[in-house]
Amino acid sequence: MPAAHMGLLMFNDLRLNRRSRWFCPATQLAVGILICVIIPFIVQSRGLPQGLMEPEAQHTALAALAAILGGFWLHRNVGQLPGTRESSGIVAGYSLSFGAVLTLILLVRWPYARGILVLSYVLAVAWFTLVYLLMQRHVRLSLGLVGGGCVHLFEGMPGLDTQRMELNRWPERVDAVAADFREDHSDDWQARLSDYVLAGIPVYHAKDLYESLTGRAEIEHLSENTFGALGPQSSLLFAKKQLDRLLAVPALIVVLPILIITALVIKLDSPGPVLFRQLRVGYRGREFTVFKFRTMRDDPLASGKGRKAEDGVDRFVTRPRDPRITRIGAFLRRSRIDELPQIINILMGDMSWIGPRPEAAALSDYYGEQIAFYRYRYVVRPGITGWAQISQGHVTDVDDIRTKLAFDFYYIRNFSVWLDLLIVAKTIKTMLNGFGHR
Structure with missing residues (x-):
């Protein structure tokens, strides 16, 4: 995996650590299954002859569960991409997963209840969009900047609070530190960067982190441009x-x-x-x-x-x-x-x-x-x-x-x-x- 993409995955983990337990992936998925699978199964089964015991309802509930799990995996992976947030993959992820499940059902001619599948899809998009909107109200990261190079590019970036790091002062609160490794930092600063890592504060190469967050690869030297x-x-x-x-x-x-x-x-x-x-x-x-x-x-x-x-x-x-x-x-x-x-x-x-x-x-x-x-x-x-x-x-x-x-x-x-x-x-x-x- 490219270093820049890996940096973004780790940086997104910081966002996750800043959220309450209500927003953790396991809770999102568990509540999502309740809302998007169990509730449609109960509501829509009332219109079927045998109700909850109808094979069509049971088959569709299992299919909806598989689609929810697949869509959750897809939208989480897409949301880790540069310059994006999880909202970018919600509609795409669940449309693809539900579409794949429906295609499989039609190919094997498995009896299913259309109402359950449609309602499950609509609720999935609505639920995970709501979760995303709620999370954005609680997420704002603090990024420490070690002077020199391209770190000034992070200043003013949406969703980030930045502060300049001082050699003789330990930061009160930062979620990560960005430093341009192409700069000739002093021995004291190199030692301090090691201290940050040992203290559990991630340190990223500024160029890779900026590339991850913006989705742009700035090319400056021939060494970066080999085929x-x-x-x-x-x-x-x-x-x-x-x-x-x-x-x-x-x-x-x-x-x-x-x-x-x-x-x-x-x-x-x-x-x-x-x-x-x-x-x-x-x-x-x-x-x-x-x-x-x-x-x-x-x-x-x-x-x-x-x-x-x-x-x-x-x-x-x-x-x-x-x-x-x-x-x-x-x-x-x-x-x-x-x-x-x-x-x-x-x-x-x-x-x-x-x-x-x-x-x-x-x-x-x-x-x-x-x-x-x-x-x-x-x-x-x-x-x-x-x-x-x-x-x-x-x-x-x-x-x-x-x-x-x-x-x-x-x-x-x-x-x-x-x-x-x-x-x-x-x-x-x-x-x-x-x-x-x-």
Whole structure:
């Protein structure tokens, strides 16, 4: 497990230690089972012929119990991810667990009571959301900062109280200490850091802890950018590619009606092709043609073919309230429906469901000249959605691109199923609220 992610898990344990016993995981789960399994079982069984003795009710209660246990495990793991809290995984975790249980029931044709399962799911989301809201009223951590390096970044961070540590004064109360280990601390300070650890106060490398809490991997030195450190194992990338393709086939069938309707609306709304094709840079720096629904007035040069340096990059950048966006295009961008044709790119092996967004080839050339290490983002396949998109949204300025790159690097360095699950959950949220679109 990456050091930054491990640091976050330990830091979250501090949050747990600060909560009352009412908020401990065992209590949450026990009360959750009572509310979300036993109560629905009793209430809904009244409408069945044999009541509590009805096999359908008993089967469904067991299925709901399994879904609650699975959902609790999922949402707790997702909640440990960077820049998130447990609320981020509640809907995603329980939707996935209940969906898996229901799928299994249908496959084996196990008799079940729909009312019990539905009520159990609704109560699970409501109960664990309530627990999360109650916990946030009791959680605020105190972080001690050892001067030097990047520790100033923690000052003013939401959810943290920070205080500067003094060598000759023992802190009254701190939950953890952050120190930049790249700094040349004096022998006295190194001894004092050891004293903190021996006293049971965790000491974290400031850079790793900041990366964990923000979900951004700031890259400053070439030693931090080897492909071994940034690039996931090739076996994982291969498995992810095959899974992406496997999921793309049924997904394309499901969204086919949406694709047809959208194509017709675009054709009626403005002249030009239905699909927008553009050269973008993908896995290992290879160029490929990306497919999107056209949301702007037709511009053949925006495809990037035959691009020249003197053409500039403005043609490839979308600004706020860009006048080139069509009437229907604004809605397609806000809802992310314009990205659906990229399922074809997934089937072709050029893209993944989740990963850094593929940049237009002309913009990639430009940003590569302006930002060191920019091309390292191509060590994984680009995605329809990604960590930077749900964390930052659409950006174009070079300074904002640096921040976006930090999000991309974090995803690459901390690639995991849990992070992908969180991105899926947050992508659904952004589709509903339109965050970050242009």
